Amino acid sequence: MNVLFVNPPNSGRSIPEERYGITSLKQIFRGEPLALEALAAGLDGHVSRILDLKAEAGEPLRVLSDALAESRSDVVGITGVTCEANVMLAMAREVKRVSKATVVCGGMHASLDPEHFNRPEVDYVIQGLGKASLRELVGALERAEDGTGITGVARTSPGKPLALTPRKFSSRDLMEEQPPRYDLVAGYRDQYVLSSLGLKVGFVASAYGCTHACGFCAIRAQAGGRYLTHSIPAVLRDMRLLGDIPVVRLIDANTFGDPKHAAELAQAIIDAGLGKRIIADVRSDTVVRHPELMALWRKAGLLAVIIGFEDLSDEGLARLGKRNTWRNNVEAVSILHGLGIRIVGDFIASPDYSEADFEHLGKTIADLHIDLPMVSVLTPLPGTPLYNELRERIVIHDLDYYTLTNAVLPTRLTEKTFYETYAGLIKSGHAGAKL
Numbered sequence: 001m002n003v004l005f006v007n008p009p010n011s012g013r014s015i016p017e018e019r020y021g022i023t024s025l026k027q028i029f030r031g032e033p034l035a036l037e038a039l040a041a042g043l044d045g046h047v048s049r050i051l052d053l054k055a056e057a058g059e060p061l062r063v064l065s066d067a068l069a070e071s072r073s074d075v076v077g078i079t080g081v082t083c084e085a086n087v088m089l090a091m092a093r094e095v096k097r098v099s100k101a102t103v104v105c106g107g108m109h110a111s112l113d114p115e116h117f118n119r120p121e122v123d124y125v126i127q128g129l130g131k132a133s134l135r136e137l138v139g140a141l142e143r144a145e146d147g148t149g150i151t152g153v154a155r156t157s158p159g160k161p162l163a164l165t166p167r168k169f170s171s172r173d174l175m176e177e178q179p180p181r182y183d184l185v186a187g188y189r190d191q192y193v194l195s196s197l198g199l200k201v202g203f204v205a206s207a208y209g210c211t212h213a214c215g216f217c218a219i220r221a222q223a224g225g226r227y228l229t230h231s232i233p234a235v236l237r238d239m240r241l242l243g244d245i246p247v248v249r250l251i252d253a254n255t256f257g258d259p260k261h262a263a264e265l266a267q268a269i270i271d272a273g274l275g276k277r278i279i280a281d282v283r284s285d286t287v288v289r290h291p292e293l294m295a296l297w298r299k300a301g302l303l304a305v306i307i308g309f310e311d312l313s314d315e316g317l318a319r320l321g322k323r324n325t326w327r328n329n330v331e332a333v334s335i336l337h338g339l340g341i342r343i344v345g346d347f348i349a350s351p352d353y354s355e356a357d358f359e360h361l362g363k364t365i366a367d368l369h370i371d372l373p374m375v376s377v378l379t380p381l382p383g384t385p386l387y388n389e390l391r392e393r394i395v396i397h398d399l400d401y402y403t404l405t406n407a408v409l410p411t412r413l414t415e416k417t418f419y420e421t422y423a424g425l426i427k428s429g430h431a432g433a434k435l
């Protein structure tokens with residue numbers, strides 16, 4: 001079978017830009033589509049191609065139809081996050097308009113809210129970690145079967161609820177025997193750059209999913225609340241495959257979820273002498289409980305960590321379901337800075353914020369010397385517990401605006417003041433950014 005994987009173009013919309021001419025809050029995603037490279041890896045025996053519309057020049061639908069004409073695809077797989085969900089459907093319609101290919105939608109939003117894709121232009125929806133599910137589906141389609149009975153996969157049924165049997169994910173679903181098909185994005189590689197350092201960055205997965213249940217987070221849907229780790233040889237193999245690319249971004253939502261495994265991985269990276277600069281995600285309570293693990297990873301090349309600090313108080317963290325404390329956040333910053341590890345700090349600004357709240361957040365970021373602060377606006381993504389809690393208050397339902405930089409809930413400040421103050425905070429936070 002010929003399979004074309006499509007990474008949609010940057011498509012999120014920006015209220016501050018459209019209504020107030022504030023261009024600095026527009027969300028731009030960069031980086032290689034590792035999930036598609038991994039899915040393609042699971043399809044040995046078939047012919048795969050990746051079309052990265054975030055890296056392609058030209059009008060996206062035109063580029064897509066040209067690629068379809070060229071590749072004569074039997075199956076088109078489209079991925080995307082929530083703010084790309086509408087564009088994914090537009091892509092699916094284009095596929096149906098110009099070809100007879102079977103359209104399969106997966107990725108973050110399909111995992112959170114598979115019903116969104118229960119439309120005539122989509123044939124199948126895959127929920128969660130999709131490597132094994134997709135392999136089974138493509139095999140079934142090749143045998144002219146309809147894929148009934150494959151867990152984690154639903155044949156669409158517009159007008160009727162999807163019949164989707166959730167998959168019980170296990171390490172078998174990682175299918176790590178085959179490395180990601182980095183070769184399929186070789187033509188785009190020069191564009192996968194960490195702009196702040198001006199260095200090429202490659203993505204590697206060392207773990208998948210998360211056992212925590214933060215109310216705003218989409219990760220839990222990926223593996224049904226399980227945490228799966230890749231074997232150490234597989235991670236080393238993938239890091240080596242990136243060749244002379246100097247920076248490795250471990251794209252796991254929580255690289256250190258199994259501290260023993262993480263320590264063994266760090267030691268293996270040290271022993272292998274890979275000489276990469278590494279960026280990874282960690283929870284602050286893990287840093288506080290395991291400072292020796294962070295020290296070991298520093299030796300392994302850990303340049304920076306991304307930490308979800310989220311809120312500035314224990315009450316706020318509890319409201320978000322974060323199961324962590326502000327004290328841990330402060331202590332983690334001290335430990336990491338002591339080790340020379342830079343910090344990308346994620347914070348969530350509530351639409352209820354007053355100017356004083358923004359000021360307090362800005363001062364806290366400055367006092368903690370967060371190297372690169374990332375401030376998002378609290379956004380209830382469909383399919384998350386936060387969405388169920390706040391759905392009645394949502395005033396913007398168009399998913400194009402679910403970029404995490406728009407307020408889809410009512411703001412306490414006037415909307416214009418909210419975005420001006422938010423943009424001011426981002427500007428001052430990024431003025432001395434060191435990553």
Ligand code: SF4
Nearest residue numbers: 210212214217219253
């Ligand atoms: S925010 Fe982090 S710790 Fe919480 S569920 Fe998501 S990945 Fe897990």
